[in-house]
Amino acid sequence: MDRALEPELRRELAERLRYYRDLGIHDFYRRGSRPRSMEIEPAAETVSASSEKLLFSVEPQEDMGARKSGVMPVVADGGIFEVVSPKPEQGVADHASALKVIREDLGDCRRCKLHQQGRKQIVFGVGNPQAELMFVGEGPGADEDAQGEPFVGRAGQLLNNMIKAMGLRREDVYIANIVKCRPPGNRTPERDECETCSPFLMRQISVIKPKVIVALGAVAAKNLLAINAPMSELRGRWYDFKPAVSDPSWPGARLAVTYHPAFLLRDPRQKGEAWKDLQMVMKYLGIQPPKKSAE
Numbered sequence: 001m002d003r004a005l006e007p008e009l010r011r012e013l014a015e016r017l018r019y020y021r022d023l024g025i026h027d028f029y030r031r032g033s034r035p036r037s038m039e040i041e042p043a044a045e046t047v048s049a050s051s052e053k054l055l056f057s058v059e060p061q062e063d064m065g066a067r068k069s070g071v072m073p074v075v076a077d078g079g080i081f082e083v084v085s086p087k088p089e090q091g092v093a094d095h096a097s098a099l100k101v102i103r104e105d106l107g108d109c110r111r112c113k114l115h116q117q118g119r120k121q122i123v124f125g126v127g128n129p130q131a132e133l134m135f136v137g138e139g140p141g142a143d144e145d146a147q148g149e150p151f152v153g154r155a156g157q158l159l160n161n162m163i164k165a166m167g168l169r170r171e172d173v174y175i176a177n178i179v180k181c182r183p184p185g186n187r188t189p190e191r192d193e194c195e196t197c198s199p200f201l202m203r204q205i206s207v208i209k210p211k212v213i214v215a216l217g218a219v220a221a222k223n224l225l226a227i228n229a230p231m232s233e234l235r236g237r238w239y240d241f242k243p244a245v246s247d248p249s250w251p252g253a254r255l256a257v258t259y260h261p262a263f264l265l266r267d268p269r270q271k272g273e274a275w276k277d278l279q280m281v282m283k284y285l286g287i288q289p290p291k292k293s294a295e
């Protein structure tokens, strides 16, 4: 271990290593000193925010104008060490079966303190195991905790409308969260909770191999990208995303960040901005928005 590491960082690394050892994972490889870099493409300047009203009820907005460009680091697992031990789902060709293996591995998870803070059940994830598009939120709320499915409450209804406005059905996409247990009082999941849970999300992503991941809100974005930046900087650009342990023949996903539906419920004026983010995704995936019915 690097002698120059801050004591706090050393302590956190030691904790994390202990946690992985508890899981039976012993092989760790040190990453290069600089994270892999990626191009951030200037995103589509032609996206129009005015074309879709539908159930997502997007108000017309001005064009996005020049988009951000530059080079940004990608840290897919949010940690300094990559865990390269084989996973039980590796070699299971069928995506649905591989996801079941991960769910079984998760078991009645008690790896973090959320298991004793009032969660009713684990909310694993839902949708098409071969989805091209995956949405990742923050963590289950009361409705999700009661039903065992992500995004089934009011924010979920808005997410459904967003998916529909894109010309897709909820069953076409895969939906998951950074943490799989409801934080008490819907507080933001804490760092240790996210770090404990995210290896399972990474494994889900590695099985599904989506073309695009949409991070819903700052908590999801910051955890997936290990970037601490405001939403204004995180949105409107593409990131490359590939979990450290994943099929070498899969090039990885592109990741976009948009507002969390719960935020859009509180501030509906931002729906137009979210729609621009989704149009960027649709353009990349070659999805045409559904035609408006003649009035």
Ligand code: URA
Binding pocket: 137, 138, 139, 140, 141, 144, 149, 150, 151, 152, 153, 155, 156, 177, 262
């Ligand atoms: N908010 C989230 O981030 N996830 C859910 O599943 C529901 C609400």
